[in-house]
Amino acid sequence: MFRQAFFAGAVALLAVASPAQAQSPGPNTLLNASYDIARELYAAVNAAFVKQWKEKTGQDITINQSHAGSSRQARSVIEGLEADVVTFNQVTDVQILHDRGKLIPKDWQARLPNRSSPYYSLPAFLVRAGNPKKIKDWSDLVRPDVKVVFPNPKTSGNARYTYLAAYAYAKEALGSDAKADEFVRKLFANVPVFDTGGRGATTTFIERGIGDVLVTFEAETNGIRDIHPDKTEVVVPSVSLLAEFPVTVVDRVVDKRGSRALAAAYLDYLYSEEGQEILAKFYNRIHHPEVAKKFADKFPKVRLVTVEDVFGGWEKLTKDHLASGAKLDQLFGAR
Secondary structure, three states: OOOHHOOOOOOOOOOOOOOHHHHOOOOEEEEEEEEEEHHHHHHHHHHHHHHHHHHHOOOOOOOEEEEOHOOOOOOOOHHOOOOEEEEEOOOOHHHHOOOOOOOOOOOOOHHHHHHHOEEEEEOOEEOOOOOOOOOOOHHHHHOOOOOOOOOOOOOOHHHHHHHHHHHHHHHHHOOOOHHHHHHHHHHHHHHOOOOOHHHHHHHHHHHHHHHHOEEEHHHHHHHHHEEEEOOOEEEOOOOOOEEOOOOEOOOOHHHHHHHHHHHHHHHHHHHHHHHHHHHHHHEEOOOOHHHHHOOHHOOOOOOOOHHHHHHOOOHHHHHHHHHHOOOHHOOOOOO
């Protein structure tokens, strides 16, 4: 499924309405605003959830998808995109729905397990077949002979994880913030083009043949390798950053539409054994112990650091690194 749908456009999964649908409880449509590279994943999730919902309730439903860079999606929801749920790839992109939009409650992370993150990943590397540049770790990405591809960290949560993972590595390896700053400046200078989202960066690397290494979520690297096993190899660095994938019901939208029950069930499905299996099949790391054991051979051991450990939590990180004029702006410049 992943292979066949990899470069498909945004997915809208449509179910045929039954004659009795008008009498079905609640709305029969749902909009999930999600991050850029999750198209194929949620096509599979939606098909399974639609089938399960029909079996449980007798109601035919439509799950519509919207995909773009995570931060861009967050802005769209604040500006009026009526998403019943969001499935983003960074905590700050959900938190802003409360902070700026007042669309969700402050305690949204407490509403679902694992801080409302049903799965997780990490920034990893995809290199050309044979790994001709011998790229093994973050230190190789600042070499003058290496061109690196990842999206714009101002528009992509995927890219912000890359920025943060590189910064965390450099701070630990080099011993100071000043040296980490210089490391990240060199990394940015090695990027020939900044796409707005993760899938655009994948296209740049695979279709346009630009760069020696693509940095993106581990799930994406493995999906690409499955499609292009003769052209690519996956490299997992010695250390990376835990990348959570937070989800939430958008309260103001579901209360307006009367879709809360359907939206909540959709997110609950991601935590079910069946939902966790789908997530793992798309190379996402999951929390369900039995499913995690079943798919353990898909995921190499890697030391993961966290935003809390390295940056003092998301609130402090946002102030120090992501706010206007903060560290990311200073290091990224006017690109």
